[in-house]
Amino acid sequence: MHCLWCFSEMDNQFSWSDVFLLKKLTGLCDDCINGLEFLRGNRCEKCSRESETTVCKDCKWWKEALSNDPLVFNHSVFRYNPFLQEVISKWKYRGDFVLGEIFRPYMQQAYQDILFKMKKDVIAVPIPLSEKRLMERAFNQAEMLARFLPVKTECLLERTEGEKQAKKTREDRINTKNPFLAVKIIKKPVLLVDDIYTTGTTLRHAASSLAASGCPEVYALTLIRG
Amino acid sequence: MKEQTRENVMLTPDHIAALDGRLLRRDEISLDEDLLQHLLSENLMKAIPALKKDFLSVKCMRCGNTDARFFARLSCARCRKNHLYCRNCIEMGRMMECELLYYWEGSPYVWPRHENPCSWEGELTSAQEKAAQRIVEAIENREKEILIWAVCGAGKTEMLFPAMTKALEEGMRVCLATPRADVVRELKPRLEDAFQDVPIQALYGGSDEKEYHAQLVIATTHQLLRYRKAFDVMIIDEVDAFPFHADPSLPFAQNRAEKPQCTTIFLTATPRKNLKRRVHNGRLPHVFVPVRYHGHPLPVPTLHMCTSLAKDLQALKLPSIFIHWLKKRKRQERQLLIFVPTIKLAERLKTPLRKILKDNDVIKNSEALDAVHASDPGREAKVTAFREKKLQVLITTTILERGVTFPSVDVVVLDAGHDVFDEAALVQIAGRAGRNANDPTGEVVFFHDGKTEAMLEAIYSIKQMNKRGGF
Numbered sequence: 001m002h003c004l005w006c007f008s009e010m011d012n013q014f015s016w017s018d019v020f021l022l023k024k025l026t027g028l029c030d031d032c033i034n035g036l037e038f039l040r041g042n043r044c045e046k047c048s049r050e051s052e053t054t055v056c057k058d059c060k061w062w063k064e065a066l067s068n069d070p071l072v073f074n075h076s077v078f079r080y081n082p083f084l085q086e087v088i089s090k091w092k093y094r095g096d097f098v099l100g101e102i103f104r105p106y107m108q109q110a111y112q113d114i115l116f117k118m119k120k121d122v123i124a125v126p127i128p129l130s131e132k133r134l135m136e137r138a139f140n141q142a143e144m145l146a147r148f149l150p151v152k153t154e155c156l157l158e159r160t161e162g163e164k165q166a167k168k169t170r171e172d173r174i175n176t177k178n179p180f181l182a183v184k185i186i187k188k189p190v191l192l193v194d195d196i197y198t199t200g201t202t203l204r205h206a207a208s209s210l211a212a213s214g215c216p217e218v219y220a221l222t223l224i225r226g
Numbered sequence: 227m228k229e230q231t232r233e234n235v236m237l238t239p240d241h242i243a244a245l246d247g248r249l250l251r252r253d254e255i256s257l258d259e260d261l262l263q264h265l266l267s268e269n270l271m272k273a274i275p276a277l278k279k280d281f282l283s284v285k286c287m288r289c290g291n292t293d294a295r296f297f298a299r300l301s302c303a304r305c306r307k308n309h310l311y312c313r314n315c316i317e318m319g320r321m322m323e324c325e326l327l328y329y330w331e332g333s334p335y336v337w338p339r340h341e342n343p344c345s346w347e348g349e350l351t352s353a354q355e356k357a358a359q360r361i362v363e364a365i366e367n368r369e370k371e372i373l374i375w376a377v378c379g380a381g382k383t384e385m386l387f388p389a390m391t392k393a394l395e396e397g398m399r400v401c402l403a404t405p406r407a408d409v410v411r412e413l414k415p416r417l418e419d420a421f422q423d424v425p426i427q428a429l430y431g432g433s434d435e436k437e438y439h440a441q442l443v444i445a446t447t448h449q450l451l452r453y454r455k456a457f458d459v460m461i462i463d464e465v466d467a468f469p470f471h472a473d474p475s476l477p478f479a480q481n482r483a484e485k486p487q488c489t490t491i492f493l494t495a496t497p498r499k500n501l502k503r504r505v506h507n508g509r510l511p512h513v514f515v516p517v518r519y520h521g522h523p524l525p526v527p528t529l530h531m532c533t534s535l536a537k538d539l540q541a542l543k544l545p546s547i548f549i550h551w552l553k554k555r556k557r558q559e560r561q562l563l564i565f566v567p568t569i570k571l572a573e574r575l576k577t578p579l580r581k582i583l584k585d586n587d588v589i590k591n592s593e594a595l596d597a598v599h600a601s602d603p604g605r606e607a608k609v610t611a612f613r614e615k616k617l618q619v620l621i622t623t624t625i626l627e628r629g630v631t632f633p634s635v636d637v638v639v640l641d642a643g644h645d646v647f648d649e650a651a652l653v654q655i656a657g658r659a660g661r662n663a664n665d666p667t668g669e670v671v672f673f674h675d676g677k678t679e680a681m682l683e684a685i686y687s688i689k690q691m692n693k694r695g696g697f
Contacts, residue, residue, distance in 0.1 A: 002295050007295070090316070094316050094317065094319075094320060095300075095311075095316070095320040096298070096313060096316050096320070097298060097299070097300035097301075097311070098298035098299070098300070098313070134303050135303070135304055137303075138300060138302045138303050138304055138322065139300060139301060139302070139303055140303065
């Protein structure tokens with residue numbers, strides 16, 4: 001076996017400690033695993049960001065801006081450190097599909113961690129790419145993450161406009177009009193899945209489209225809190 | 227005949243210059259789909275599958291990779307199928323099973339013949355002149371390959387000017403390939419100076435010159451993956467350097483980028499065993515240039531044993547013998563280039579070294595010292611700052627072992643016994659000192675905790691080269 005990221009040879013002798021410590025099989029070598037940083041300590045209960053207060057400044061702002069926030073909560077796993085930025089950019093932008101496998105055990109663990117906060121029969125819905133972008137990349141990274149979860153994944157959203165989020169300022173992002181459309185009536189609670197939570201605008205747009213189509217509650221699971 | 231006219235109407239010579247000699251992905255071709263399909267149906271362009279699958283093996287047709295661990299599967303949203311893709315050359319854009327690579331099959335583009343293209347006014351030393359004439363001869367006779375074995379600081383680049391001049395006069399297309407982007411960036415202005423009227427292109431990962439049609443190309447070896455039967459003269463700089471000698475896809479790319487009658491010129495100061503053997507057996511013609519352009523011998527490294535080296539470095543201390551040497555340095559005004567084996571160490575030694583050097587008056591303030599390594603975003607700026615003497619001391623990993631010239635430096639290697647410092651690396655590192663005619667000597671000191679074969683061989687081969695140079 002070779003490390004998915006640095007290709008160095010891995011000594012992957014399976015031992016009892018793997019069973020007892022539930023060591024995660026990520027496909028990374030130990031050095032690379034150490035490059036991943038979990039979000040730790042006190043977190044904002046709304047958006048998962050590391051925060052001293054129970055609800056962070058941004059989420060207070062959201063609360064004031066929206067009378068009825070369509071998103072119940074977001075849960076994220078990692079900090080967006082330079083190592084993860086490199087991994088994500090190779091995975092998403094270079095299109096190195098298999099790197100997504102690194103996140104499988106972490107997504108599954110995260111799902112277990114938030115299970116108690118959600119209603120029953122939740123379905124996973126990935127944030128979609130525009131048709132053009134999907135054809136360029138040949139895969140949707142959010143859908144890949146959603147399919148790791150032990151629940152049904154349905155692509156219930158469509159994107160009516162392009163994405164180019166990375167180049168926008170915070171103000172621009174928050175003020176854009178909702179680019180998502182739900183493809184049918186939804187009666188089950190939905191867990192939205194995406195790779196990065198930056199301002200929360202994307203997820204809230206998606207959540208409000210789902211809510212407008214009858215979805216009772218919307219939660220979000222993102223890999224990274226940017 | 228009618229079709230021919232149509233081709234002429236739609237394709238300008240610029241288009242052909244951009245296509246001929248290249249091997250491209252669809253999105254690297256700026257033609258619209260109708261025109262491309264037309265060219266394919268006329269056999270003016272050819273398309274091949276990006277990955278070639280046989281019964282048991284797969285091969286990436288761009289980088290030649292056949293190693294199973296560099297292939298992975300992707301569930302493709304375009305075809306709704308599970309596809310293989312190549313991870314080896316993914317930085318140049320992903321190649322998938324369902325994709326094609328395109329190349330020009332029409333009549334080749336004719337590059338102009340330049341009259342007196344060389345505007346360089348310097349003069350070659352007699353040793354350089356001799357080697358330069360031999361390379362010109364190799365090009366005239368269309369020899370297949372030749373090795374230029376020239377010591378560090380012999381002035382290799384200038385030696386190439388007559389050969390490049392000859393090639394440009396003959397309307398040949400020339401590529402100078404080197405393993406490092408730093409070197410490409412350094413060479414570009416020098417070549418632009420020497421060949422002022424010739425369009426020159428510099429290609430490396432992240433360079434902004436993606437309009438590929440210059441007659442004279444300077445490129446990192448990886449960029450050769452986008453060429454096919456393009457060059458009449460291929461110059462491989464630092465042929466012994468990582469990654470050219472470690473990555474089989476690079477020699478593959480070099481071979482493909484050459485035209486059938488291409489002349490390949492290998493340059494190195496430290497040939498590896500395979501090349502030495504071929505020279506020895508008389509199967510590879512070569513020229514040896516044993517003297518530096520300023521006529522002084524290569525500085526011979528001195529060894530300093532420090533028994534507690536590993537412990538000291540672990541504790542981020544510097545061996546006392548190093549501090550002792552620092553105080554007794556002959557010319558304190560020289561800049562100091564400190565090589566360390568790992569990126570981590572380069573970063574972590576910054577603070578303790580600043581303090582020690584300040585205490586010993588080598589530097590006046592902390593800003594005069596910095597560290598640089600391969601994944602450092604500020605790498606270009608720091609190297610420039612050091613060259614312009616804004617930095618007095620630079621800690622570096624092996625990325626600065628070759629291809630870069632600083633006028634007046636003393637060179638230190640900390641932990642010279644580490645695996646990354648093989649013979650070639652140590653010879654190259656020693657070659658950083660004394661490169662300027664105004665200060666043709668320079669101290670080279672290896673601090674180690676036990677002599678290695680590599681150190682002894684490096685010193686031996688430096689002495690041998692000096693001997694062959696008549697010192």
